[in-house]
Amino acid sequence: MMALMKDTKLKNQYPAGDFAVWIIIYIELLTFGLFFVGFAYSRRADVEMFNASQLLLDQRAGLVNTIILLTSSYFVVKAVEAIKKLEPKEAIKKAKNWLLGAMGMGGVFLVIKMMEFVGKYQEGINLSTNKFFMFYFILTMFHFMHVLLGMVILFHLYTQTKLGNYTPTQHRGLETGASYWHMVDFIWIVLFPLIYIMR
Amino acid sequence: MDNFTKNWLLLMLLTLFAFGLGWLKLLSLWSFALLLFTTFIKGHIIADYFMGLKEIKGKYRLIPTIWLFITLTLVALAYYVPIK
Numbered sequence: 198m199m200a201l202m203k204d205t206k207l208k209n210q211y212p213a214g215d216f217a218v219w220i221i222i223y224i225e226l227l228t229f230g231l232f233f234v235g236f237a238y239s240r241r242a243d244v245e246m247f248n249a250s251q252l253l254l255d256q257r258a259g260l261v262n263t264i265i266l267l268t269s270s271y272f273v274v275k276a277v278e279a280i281k282k283l284e285p286k287e288a289i290k291k292a293k294n295w296l297l298g299a300m301g302m303g304g305v306f307l308v309i310k311m312m313e314f315v316g317k318y319q320e321g322i323n324l325s326t327n328k329f330f331m332f333y334f335i336l337t338m339f340h341f342m343h344v345l346l347g348m349v350i351l352f353h354l355y356t357q358t359k360l361g362n363y364t365p366t367q368h369r370g371l372e373t374g375a376s377y378w379h380m381v382d383f384i385w386i387v388l389f390p391l392i393y394i395m396r
Numbered sequence: 397m398d399n400f401t402k403n404w405l406l407l408m409l410l411t412l413f414a415f416g417l418g419w420l421k422l423l424s425l426w427s428f429a430l431l432l433f434t435t436f437i438k439g440h441i442i443a444d445y446f447m448g449l450k451e452i453k454g455k456y457r458l459i460p461t462i463w464l465f466i467t468l469t470l471v472a473l474a475y476y477v478p479i480k
Contacts, residue, residue: 213448237474260415271404394418
């Protein structure tokens with residue numbers, strides 16, 4: 198009984214999933230945070246150029262991608278909830294569908310971002326155009342790579358769910374992958390207004 | 397409607413609000429502050445409800461919130477503290 202109480206207390210002290218993923222999440226936050234602050238302070242050197250360059254971005258694409266990522270995160274939350282609360286057979290069916298939806302959303306995000314990158318290259322804009330676009334490409338491509346890795350993780354979660362490897366008491370792997378995917382979303386929440394809107 | 401759905405809808409509304417500010421070019425000092433505040437709220441919702449940190453006591457819950465606060469404060473200072 199004491200061991201059980203101790204275990205319950207420990208679970209409340211640590212975030213969901215494997216703690217290693219939280220170390221990664223905190224490191225990622227630090228890295229992106231430095232880039233965000235670097236972008237904001239670099240802008241001070243040439244505010245007009247940053248504002249003019251920002252106008253060349255398609256804010257609507259940023260909006261759609263934000264909605265897509267938030268919805269994808271919501272689908273992952275619903276998949277975890279299904280595994281935790283529903284009967285195994287129904288849980289697997291629903292969680293699979295939610296995860297497929299999340300992957301679909303992730304795929305659409307990548308396609309829209311690719312279209313933005315290609316569009317910019319066709320306009321002759323690249324990393325060396327100016328400091329704004331240097332930050333734009335570094336930040337969004339770095340984030341793009343995280344979404345790509347997140348998609349691989351979501352696919353793994355999907356196959357494990359399909360195999361019935363997650364149950365209401367054993368779903369640590371699912372929570373670990375879900376936490377990573379939410380981190381990708383969390384970072385975009387700051388990246389979107391900073392790059393596309395603030396001036 | 398469950399809590400996750402309510403939070404997702406709130407995230408959608410805040411996102412549309414932020415986009416509206418930029419689209420209509422309503423970026424005065426106050427709307428800039430509002431934009432930062434809604435970004436903070438959105439991040440907080442994701443950390444607390446989607447990542448499940450609301451159920452966690454102590455520093456692990458606070459890290460994303462502190463990160464948001466410091467990052468957004470430094471961005472605000474960079475944008476609005478006059479250049480000498």
